[in-house]
Every structure is written in C-alpha cells, then in structure tokens.
Amino acid sequence: MVEMSDKEKYKFKRELEEIKEQSGRGTELISLYIPPDKRISDVVAYLRNEYSQSSNIKSKGTRKNVTAAIESILSKLKYFKAPPANGLAIFVGHIVASANQTTMVSFILEPADPIVTFLYRCDSQFYTLPLEEMLTEKENYGLLVIDRSEATIGILKGKRVEPIKNVQSLVPSKHSKGGQSARRFERLIEIAAHDYFKKIGGLVNGAFLNEKDMMGIIVGGPGATKEYFVKGEYIHHELKKKIIDTFDTGYTNEYGLRELVENATSALANLDLIREKKLIQRFLNEIRKEDGGLAAYGEDNVRHALKIGAVDVLLLSEELRKLRIKRKCENCDYSTIESYEGYVDESPIKCPKCQSSLVIIEKTDIIDEFYNMADEVGTSVELISTESEEGDLFLRAFDGFAGILRFKVGAKR
Numbered sequence: 001m002v003e004m005s006d007k008e009k010y011k012f013k014r015e016l017e018e019i020k021e022q023s024g025r026g027t028e029l030i031s032l033y034i035p036p037d038k039r040i041s042d043v044v045a046y047l048r049n050e051y052s053q054s055s056n057i058k059s060k061g062t063r064k065n066v067t068a069a070i071e072s073i074l075s076k077l078k079y080f081k082a083p084p085a086n087g088l089a090i091f092v093g094h095i096v097a098s099a100n101q102t103t104m105v106s107f108i109l110e111p112a113d114p115i116v117t118f119l120y121r122c123d124s125q126f127y128t129l130p131l132e133e134m135l136t137e138k139e140n141y142g143l144l145v146i147d148r149s150e151a152t153i154g155i156l157k158g159k160r161v162e163p164i165k166n167v168q169s170l171v172p173s174k175h176s177k178g179g180q181s182a183r184r185f186e187r188l189i190e191i192a193a194h195d196y197f198k199k200i201g202g203l204v205n206g207a208f209l210n211e212k213d214m215m216g217i218i219v220g221g222p223g224a225t226k227e228y229f230v231k232g233e234y235i236h237h238e239l240k241k242k243i244i245d246t247f248d249t250g251y252t253n254e255y256g257l258r259e260l261v262e263n264a265t266s267a268l269a270n271l272d273l274i275r276e277k278k279l280i281q282r283f284l285n286e287i288r289k290e291d292g293g294l295a296a297y298g299e300d301n302v303r304h305a306l307k308i309g310a311v312d313v314l315l316l317s318e319e320l321r322k323l324r325i326k327r328k329c330e331n332c333d334y335s336t337i338e339s340y341e342g343y344v345d346e347s348p349i350k351c352p353k354c355q356s357s358l359v360i361i362e363k364t365d366i367i368d369e370f371y372n373m374a375d376e377v378g379t380s381v382e383l384i385s386t387e388s389e390e391g392d393l394f395l396r397a398f399d400g401f402a403g404i405l406r407f408k409v410g411a412k413r
Contacts, residue, residue, distance in 0.1 A: 006318075006381075006382075006383040007367075007371055007381070007383070008112075009112070009135065009383075010318055010367060010383055011365075011368075012109070012112060012131075012135065013135060013318075014365065015107065015109060016128055016131055016132060016135070018107075019091050019107050019126050019128055020125070020126065020128050022091075022093070022095045022105055022125070022126055023095060023096060023124060023125060024065075024093050024094060024095055024096065024102075024123075024124045024125070025061075025062075025094075025096060025102065025124070026059065026061075026062045026124060027062065027066075027122040027123055027124060028062055028065040028066055028069065028093050028094050028102075028122070028124070029069075029091070029092075029093030029094075029095070029122065029123055029124060029125060029126050030066070030069045030070065030073065030090075030091070030092050030093050030120070030121070030122055031089075031090075031091055031119070031120075031121045031123070031126050031127040031128075032047075032073060032088075032089070032090040032091075032092075032119070032120050032121075033087065033088075033089050033115050033117065033118060033119040033120075033130060034083050034087050034088040034089075034090070034115065034118060035083065035087045035114065035115045035116060035117065035118055036083050036084065036085055036086060036087045036114055036115065037083075038083060038087070038118050039082075040077055040080050040081065040082060040083065043077060043118075044074060044077060046120065047070050047073060047074055047077075047120075048074075050070060050120065051067060051070045051071075051074075054066045054067050054070065055067075065093065065094040065102065065104075066122060068094070068104065069092040069093045069094070069104070072092050072104065072106060073090055073092050076090065076092075076106070076108065084110045085114075086110060086111050086112070086113060086114045086115065087110075087111060087114055087115030088108065088109075088110060088115070089108070089109045089110075089111055089115065089130075089131060090106070090107070090108050090109075091105075091106065091107040091108075091109075091126045092104070092105070092106040092107075093105065093126070107126075109131065111130075111131055111134055112134045112135070113134045115130065116130075136158075139158065139213055139215050139271075140155055140156065140157050140158075140211055140212075140213050140214050140215060141155065141156040141214070141215055141216055141217065141218060141244075141268065141271075142154075142155055142156075142204070142207070142208045142211070142214060142216070142217035142218070142239075142242070143155060143156055143161070143217075143218060143220075143257050143260055143261070144200075144204060144217065144218075144219045144220070144226075145219075145220045145221050145226075145249050145251065145252045145253075145256035145257055145259075145260055146200060146219065146220075146221045146225055146226055146229055146252060147221045147222055147223060147225045147226075147252050148169055148171045148193060148196070148225055149168070149169045149171065149252070150166070150167065150168055150169060150252040150253065151166070151167045151169070151200045151221075151252060152165070152166045152167075152252055152253055152254060152256055152257055153165045153166075153167075153200075153203055153204060153207050154254070154257040155207070155208075155211070156261060156268075156271075156273070158272065158273070158387065159271075159272055159273040159276070159385050159387040159388050159391075160387045161257050161258055161261060163254045163257060164207050165203055165207070166253060166254065167199065167200060167203065169193075169196045170192060170196070171189060171192045171193045171196050172185075172188070172189055172192060197229055197232060197234045198234060200229070200234065201229075201232075201234030201235045204234075204235050204239065205235055205236045205239065208239055208242075209236055209238070209239060214242060215242075216242050216243070216244040216267075217239060217242045217243045217244065218243075218244050218245060218246075218247065218260060218261075218264045218267060218268075219243060219245075219246045219247070219260075220246065220247045220248065220249040220256065220259070220260035220263065220264075221246075221248075221249055221252050221256070222248065222249065222250060222252070226246045227246055230243055230246060244264075244267050245264070245267050247260055247263040247264050247267075248263065249263060261273065261274075262277075272385070273387075273388055275382075276382070276384050276385065276388055276390060276391055277388060277390050279313065279315060279382055279384070279404075280315070280384065280390040280391070280393075280394055281390070282404060283295055283297075283315060283394075283402050283404055286404065286405075291408075292408075294312075294404060294405040294406070294407070294408060295402065295403065295404060295405060296310075296311070296402065296403040296405060296409065297398040297399075297401060297402040297403070298398065298399060298401055299339060299366075299399060299401045301401075302314070302370075302401045302402060302403045303370075303373070304409070305403050305405060305409050306370065306373045306374060306377065306379065306403065307373065307377075308409065309377040309378075309379075309406070310403070310405050310406055310407055310408075310409045311374070311377070311379045311403035311404070311405060311406070312379065312380070312403075312404050312405060312406045313379070313380050313381075313382060313403070313404040314370060314374050314379050314380070314381045314382070314402075314403050315382050315384055315394070315401075315402040315403065315404070316367055316370055316381065316382070316383055316384065316400060316401065317383075317384050317385075317386065317391070317394055317395040317400030317401075318367075318383040318384065318385055318386075319385075319386050319395055319400065320366055320367055320395075320400045320401075321341060321342070322339050322340065322341045322365075322366035323339070323340050323341075323344060323363055323364065323365060323366065324337065324338075324339055324362075324363070324364040324365075324366050324369045325337070325338055325339075325340055325344060325360055325362070325363055326360070326361055326362035326363075326364075327349070327358040327359060327360055327361065328358065328359065328361045329351040329353065329354060329356055329357070329358050330348075330356050330357050330358075330359060331351065331354050331356035331357075332351065332353050332354045332356065334351050334352070334353040334354070334358070335358075336358065339366060344363075346360055367383075370401075379403075384400075
C-alpha cells in the first residue's frame with residue numbers, strides 16, 4: 001500500500017466533503033464498495049439482480065431514478081477488467097436540483113486503503129463512513145505525566161492531544177506529624193505510594209493495551225518519580241517494551257501532556273505535529289523581526305511572492321475552502337480572476353466593458369492553484385492542520401496563507 005501525499009489526502013478529503021453534501025429525495029443514492037479481490041463479473045451479476053428487484057419499488061419516480069443509477073454504474077464497470085489495488089468506491093444517484101427537478105451525479109474513488117467488504121446501499125445520502133475512517137490518523141502515542149501527587153494519562157492521535165484520565169494522589173508529604181516515628185511514617189508513605197503507582201499502572205494498562213496502532217509511549221513529570229514508575233512492575237510487560245523515553249515536565253495535569261509532547265520533540269521528530277509546530281514557529285520568528293523578516297502572509301501577498309520565485313516554503317491551511325474563478329466576456333476580451341469562499345453563483349454577470357455576459361470558464365481549488373504555482377518555481381509546500389494550537393492560530397490570524405521567503409519582497413499593492 002502506497003501512502004498518499006499531503007496533497008492527495010487533501011483532494012481525497014475534499015471529494016468526500018462534496019459527496020457528503022449531496023442529498024436525494026428518497027432512497028435514490030447508491031453507494032457501492034468493491035474490494036480489490038472481488039470479481040467485476042460478480043459485481044455486475046449482483047447489480048443486475050438489484051435492477052430486477054427495483055421493479056418492485058412503489059414510487060414511479062424513485063424506481064426510475066434507481067434503475068437509471070444502476071445502469072450508469074454498469075456502464076462504468078465496463079471499463080474495469082478488475083478492481084484497482086485498493087478496490088473501488090462508486091457513488092451514483094439523483095440529487096435535488098430544484099423544487100421539482102433532480103439531476104444525476106456520479107463519483108468514482110480509488111481509496112487510500114484497501115476496501116475490506118463488498119457493500120451496496122441505497123439511501124437519501126451517500127454512505128461515506130468507510131472512506132472517512134481511512135483519513136483518520138493511525139499512528140497513536142501513549143502519554144503519561146506523573147509525580148507523587150498527581151498523574152494524567154492521555155494519547156497523541158495524529159496531531160491531537162486527548163486527555164483520558166487525571167488522578168489525584170493521596171500519598172502524604174514526606175514529613176512526620178502526629179507524634180509518629182519518622183521511620184514508621186516513611187514506611188506508611190511508601191505503602192501509599194506503591195498503592196498509588198499500582199492504581200496508575202492499572203489505568204495505563206486499561207487505556208493503552210487494546211489501543212490499535214500504538215507506536216510508543218512517552219512518560220514525563222518533575223523529578224525522579226517518572227523513572228521510578230517506569231522501572232517498577234506497575235505496567236504490563238508489553239507496554240513497557242513500547243516506552244520510548246522519559247522527559248522532564250513542570251506539570252502533571254492536562255497542560256503537562258502538551259508540555260510532554262513539546263519536550264519529546266527529538267523522540268517524535270517525524271510526527272506531523274512537531275514538524276508543523278516548527279514551521280509555524282519559524283514563520284512567526286521571521287514576522288517578529290523589526291524589518292518583517294523573510295515572511296509573507298495573506299493570499300495576495302503570498303501569491304505575488306510565489307509568482308516571482310521568492311517563496312522557499314509555502315504554508316497553506318488544509319481547512320482552506322476557496323475556489324479561484326475565472327470569467328470571460330462572451331463578446332470582448334475582458335476577463336476576471338477572483339477568489340470565492342463558500343457558495344459561488346455561477347449565473348452570468350454583466351461585462352463592465354461592453355455590457356455583454358461574463359461567464360465562468362474555469363474553476364480551480366485554491367490549494368491546487370498554489371501547489372501548481374509552487375511546482376513551477378521549485379517551492380516546497382506544507383499543509384498545516386488546525387488540530388494543533390499553532391495550526392488553528394495560523395488559519396485565524398493569517399487566513400491560512402503564508403510563505404517563508406528566499407529573499408525579501410515588498411507587499412503587493
């Protein structure tokens with residue numbers, strides 16, 4: 001299985017979003033999942049049987065639309081001798097176009113991971129859950145921050161730090177009181193600490209043992225408690241094998257989990273989360289310089305810097321949902337290129353030059369446009385998620401467009 005690039009993941013995600021937006025009047029939208037080991041002839045036979053069964057549908061309109069969708073799928077399958085390496089997902093059906101009209105849409109996707117089960121479903125929405133699950137981050141890291149007074153368990157899923165459990169300790173402080181001898185009091189403290197560590201070990205086992213795709217565990221906390229806990233017999237031997245290292249943190253609460261991820265940079269150097277944090281920090285460091293540094297941000301400024309080859313690393317938020325629309329006059333040579341977010345009215349508009357109609361001749365996803373521009377000038381592109389604090393700030397404060405520059409350029413006027 002070949003892993004998708006960031007650009008391919010983005011396009012796959014956008015296609016899924018478009019498919020999920022479609023809505024039919026009744027059970028007229030067909031979702032078909034074909035595993036790689038399923039013979040096309042068997043799929044065709046199944047669909048022909050469904051075609052025969054559809055004659056029993058009471059609604060004339062629904063019956064007509066379902067049979068038309070099945071016919072469309074059958075015609076598409078003629079071009080496949082066998083399913084692709086990961087199988088095939090086909091979505092065909094009639095969606096609501098206006099109050100009294102429907103129009104047929106169709107999508108064919110080759111998924112990121114192999115399709116496991118053959119599935120045929122008719123519904124008012126396309127069934128996309130199996131494909132959405134393929135986009136979830138599969139590499140997980142267990143997190144634990146601990147000292148004698150508190151412990152917090154969490155998990156790093158892709159780029160998200162998810163707290164699982166916070167436990168307050170009942171271990172007394174290390175000083176005698178109440179007239180007890182110091183030696184006896186110390187013994188009671190160690191018994192309480194042992195019970196506390198056993199409790200934390202049980203919680204760690206419960207949280208991590210059955211966690212799929214657990215790549216490793218990192219442990220943090222102030223002082224030597226973390227090393228004592230790791231070396232003891234408190235957690236399952238299979239989990240002990242997965243402990244990557246221990247790291248100093250100042251906190252043992254939820255903030256301590258985030259501090260642990262920050263401090264474990266060297267151990268998790270290949271994680272997207274760490275890479276993104278470093279890129280955003282590098283960009284912010286440039287902006288903080290008195291002369292503005294080697295940085296550009298905002299759609300227009302970054303586009304300008306990119307066109308003249310000034311951008312070394314292009315940063316784009318993967319949550320950008322913009323289209324680049326090119327319109328051209330049907331009568332004269334006037335044309336426009338503008339960016340739109342959200343719904344785009346595709347109706348012709350008046351040409352300011354000759355009052356004829358300006359019509360849309362090209363629509364491009366803005367991330368595709370910037371990727372293409374970057375390819376032409378040898379600029380590397382990094383898609384920044386919003387799952388980290390830095391990524392969320394990048395989208396909100398800089399509109400999701402930034403460039404780390406090779407040389408300084410003025411802002412576009």
